[in-house]
Amino acid sequence: MRVIGIDPGLTRLGVGIVSSEGSRKLTFEHVEVLTSPAGAELPARLHQLGSSLERLFDGEKPDAIAIERVFAQQNLPSVMGVAQISGIVMFLAQARGIPVAMYTPNEVKASVTGYGAADKAQVTNMVTRLLGLAAPPKPADAADALALAIVHAWHLGRGGAPDRQRAAAVRGAGETPAQRAWREAESKGGRRRSGPRA
Numbered sequence: 190m191r192v193i194g195i196d197p198g199l200t201r202l203g204v205g206i207v208s209s210e211g212s213r214k215l216t217f218e219h220v221e222v223l224t225s226p227a228g229a230e231l232p233a234r235l236h237q238l239g240s241s242l243e244r245l246f247d248g249e250k251p252d253a254i255a256i257e258r259v260f261a262q263q264n265l266p267s268v269m270g271v272a273q274i275s276g277i278v279m280f281l282a283q284a285r286g287i288p289v290a291m292y293t294p295n296e297v298k299a300s301v302t303g304y305g306a307a308d309k310a311q312v313t314n315m316v317t318r319l320l321g322l323a324a325p326p327k328p329a330d331a332a333d334a335l336a337l338a339i340v341h342a343w344h345l346g347r348g349g350a351p352d353r354q355r356a357a358a359v360r361g362a363g364e365t366p367a368q369r370a371w372r373e374a375e376s377k378g379g380r381r382r383s384g385p386r387a
Contacts, residue, residue: 190208190209190210190252190253190342190345190346191206191207191208191218191249191250191251191252191253192206192207192208192209192251192252192253192254192255192338192341192342192345193205193206193245193246193249193251193253193254193255193338194206194207194254194255194256194333194334194335194336194337194338194339194340194341195242195254195255195256195257195278195334195337196257196330196331196333196334196337197256197257197259197271197274197275197278198267198270198271198274198330199225199227199231199234199235199238199270199271199273199274200224200225200227200270201222201223201224201328201330202222202223202224202225202238202242202274202330203220203221203222203328203329203330203331203332203333203334203335204219204220204221204222204223204242204245204331204334205219205220205326205331205332205333205334205335205336205337205338206218206219206220206249206251206338207320207335207338207339207342208342209342209343209345209346215319215320215339215342216320217320217321217322217335218249219249220326220331220334220335221331222328222330222331223238223241223242225237225238231273235273235274235277238274238277239274239277239281242277242278242281243281246281246282246285246287247285251287252287252345253287253288253289253290253341253345254278254282254287254288254289254290254341255289255290255291255292255337255338255340255341256275256278256279256289256290256291256292256337257271257275257291257292257293257294257297257333257337258291258292258293259271259272259275290341290344292337292340292341296340297312297333297336297337297340298311298312298336300339300340300343301315301316301319301336301339301340302315309329309332309333312332312333312336313325313326313329313332315336316332316335316336316339317332319339320335320339
């Protein structure tokens with residue numbers, strides 16, 4: 190099974206491809222970052238990225254696509270750009286009969302690292318280890334795209350563990366500093382025990 194992960198963006202669009210044999214065993218296939226000039230008109234930028242994605246989908250023939258879900262933030266132009274290119278991804282996928290799954294950033298971080306508030310360096314490090322890469326994928330958009338592909342491949346393989354990790358880590362994303370310190374101490378101590386409540 191081949192899964193394409195897409196980290197959507199107008200200026201940089203990350204694309205990562207992994208294959209899976211139905212378990213947690215993953216094989217790295219491809220990674221790249223598509224770009225469009227920031228100074229170009231919006232229709233031209235969408236057309237450039239859409240055309241590249243179209244060629245990619247037709248050439249790679251993925252079984253599934255995973256894309257980062259748009260989430261609210263103060264930077265409205267950025268959100269709009271992500272939403273617009275996400276729409277193109279879904280349109281192209283639907284036209285080819287390719288199922289699309291969407292994951293929030295916290296879900297991806299939780300599944301790959303075990304913690305929903307992990308930073309980009311932690312995600313990149315785990316992606317590198319999980320895929321056995323000789324060097325970390327760069328830029329961050331590339332690593333994020335591979336992380337999306339990994340998460341969805343795990344989901345399709347019904348491994349079970351990633352779903353539990355996502356749930357636990359998304360809850361942990363809202364923990365207090367005291368809870369975070371306690372969790373870190375637990376991890377170092379290698380055992381579970383009752384910790385402080387919020």
